[in-house]
Amino acid sequence: MSIGTVSKALNKTGTIAPETRARVIAAAEHLQFRPNTLAKSLQSGHSGTVGLISNDSFGRFTMPIMEGLEGVLAPLGMGVFMCNATDDPAREAAHVDQLMAKQVDGIIVTARRSDRRPAVHLSGLGIPVIHVFARSDEDDSLTLLPDDRGGAVMAVQHLLDIGRRRIAHIAGPLNFEAVQLRRGGYLSSLAGAGLAPGDVLHGKWTESWGRDAVAQLYGPGRANPDALFCGNDQIARGAADALREMGRHVPCDVAIVGFDNWGVMAEAARPPLTSIDMNLPGLGAEAGRCMARMIGGQSETGQRLLPCTLVPRASTLG
Amino acid sequence: MSIGTVSKALNKTGTIAPETRARVIAAAEHLQFRPNTLAKSLQSGHSGTVGLISNDSFGRFTMPIMEGLEGVLAPLGMGVFMCNATDDPAREAAHVDQLMAKQVDGIIVTARRSDRRPAVHLSGLGIPVIHVFARSDEDDSLTLLPDDRGGAVMAVQHLLDIGRRRIAHIAGPLNFEAVQLRRGGYLSSLAGAGLAPGDVLHGKWTESWGRDAVAQLYGPGRANPDALFCGNDQIARGAADALREMGRHVPCDVAIVGFDNWGVMAEAARPPLTSIDMNLPGLGAEAGRCMARMIGGQSETGQRLLPCTLVPRASTLG
DNA sequence: TTGAAAGCGCTAACAT
DNA sequence: ATGTTAGCGCTTTCAA
Helix, strand or coil, X not given: CCHHHHHHHHHCCCCCCHHHHHHHHHHHHHCCCCCCHHHHHHHHCCCCEEEEEECCCCCCCHHHHHHHHHHHHHHXXXXXXXXXXXXXXXXXXXXXXXXXXXXXXXXXXXXXXXXXXXXXXXXXXXXXXXXXXXXXXXXXXXXXXXXXXXXXXXXXXXXXXXXXXXXXXXXXXXXXXXXXXXXXXXXXXXXXXXXXXXXXXXXXXXXXXXXXXXXXXXXXXXXXXXEEEXXXXXXXXXXXXXXXXXXXXXXXXXXXXEEXXXXXXXXXXXXXXXXXXXXXXXXXXXXXXXXHHHHCCCCCCEEEEECCXXXXXXXXXX | CXXXXXXXXXXXXXXXXXXXXXXXXXXXXXXXCCCCHHHHHHHHCCCCEEEEEECCCCCCCHHHHHHHHHHHHHHHCCEEEEEECCCCHHHHHHHHHHHHHCCCCEEEEECCCCCCCCXXXXXXXXXXXXXXXXXXXXXXXXXXXXXXXXXXHXXXXXXXXXXXXXXXXXXXXXXXXXXXXXXXXXXXXXXHCCCCCCCEEECCCCHHHHHHHHHHHCCCXXXXXXXXXXXXXXXXXXXXXXXXXXXXXXXXXXXXEEECCCHHHHXXXXXXXXXXXXXXXXXXXXXXXXXXXXXXXXXXXXXXXXXXXXXXXXXXXX
16 A cells, blocks of 8 residues: 555545545544645645735625635635735735745735725736725736625615605715715716706715714705715714704605615614625625636636625615 | 755855855845745644634624734744634534644634534644634633623723712623623622622623613613613613613713723714723734744643723713 | 755656 | 655755
8 A cells, every 4th residue: 555546545536446445545534634735735836725815904894705705715625814914015015925935826805995005016926816895906917896886876776766856975085986986876876867966975984974964964055865875884874863863754754875784883773774785795705716717727807896786774665 | 056055045044154145145036036835834844824713704803813813923924824614613624624734833713602612623633722702611722711700890890980889781692601701790899899789681782782771771660770881882882872862961870881892883882982892902912922832832721811901981981 | 165865745657 | 556756845964
């Protein structure tokens, strides 16, 4: 019984007597033998591992993506090597070095917060790179993004469908590309319905901004919107609170749609918020599938948008 | 210039002429040479990698721990291999297999949600295992936990310090050991101050439970507490909302202390919540230090508690 | 001070 | 059908 034979038996490769193989497998089992992946990788040249660089220190976006990613990669026998760069280019570069030294087969970058990034150079590493939920200016890498514009269109369409006509938009900070895309979707939906653009207010991603914005929007001489499309669920929640406290009923007087479908916010709000779900696990899963293909030699580049969905809750159900 | 020489030059090992070394280093730099960690590991028998198995699918607890962990491990040249088991023993077992095959030098398990777990067998793997922010019944592994009891004591002491005497406790579900520990701390603090135990109500980890509990606590014939110690920030936030809406002022009429110091909740609440911080990054960092020592051959077992801190905000500042 | 060679655990081509 | 061997990229004796 030679070492080579064992290899063949365990990998169902080469030609071997069924009886021998059974014997090997039994023995392996009995000895709790675990093939050393490192040696295998050294020999094969690839590690069965992809690196995931996250820039979202709370994991709010990264974890759901990771979940989808692992869901498709784990069954393929591939692991995910995760590290956190917290939007610090130096840390990111260090992580890239580490990952390359560990011979990862590909790198996935997620959740870069804003867009004013010098970006660590990931091109020319010789392995596939995918940006998920993160903008990228490198064009030899694949970028997977939620369809922010489409999500906004769905939100506004939903509000139109339930009969609202004076729809305002309480948005996030202007320096996020996503914010601009959503605003674009909002404006074009209104235009498509033959309506004049409503108010668009930009501020922070916080509840308190949602409350402030409502105070502005419903001040004297304003359009008195019967619906709000908010940049995220925190803003939406703040808006809902402010409206309730000024005696307006949500959704009867004002319907609200949020963005992110962040359970802990959307469900805890009063009333619970209709929200746009970016399908982060789906984005992660797609990243996994693309990565597997790219590792297989297929080349994929460019930017791909994945659809959002609308999750209806009480804030738009009369 | 032989391959062995290069190895010595790059690792500052063995004996080599300074001039030769400089030359090697220059060349390596020029060629962007990256030593193959896999080969190194195969040779040395350890991979410079620890596996992190998380059971907290939103990453709320895991990510801060991970941050602390990486903070100490990365400078030591070690990487973290992260995977998500979402409290599914089968997935956890599969991950352990994968990690072992990848020759990780240690395994860290985090954030197991409740305590009724059959637990995957991690003993006898032959590598160090640390449970962080997760209970464990295996006694040959180290367990790192926040001092829940101590945190509760701090919370209650703080309320006593600001002159409150009728302190109730709105707690989480009884099947969490942490909930029982916190209740213990609460009760003993009251006893220590010569006060009779206040009301303790158990419910879910949600804002809506916080509101419901307040409705119960301030019903007719109740003790009319002048302070609430809540099981987490969501409960505390719900309580604060309910109190405000029934016309009680926080903190003047009722002071509130939450638990977790989850920024997005504690800071967004009205008023912002004083809260107990479990110092998750610190827990992660400590796990990293212990792991490094254990990999070095030192044996550490048992359960270790790390102190919480109190973060004061408006909900207890008169 | 440097080079040569063995070996880490495995796979794959080749020889038996 | 099985055994033997070379070699993946590196470290580490041991010779030169």
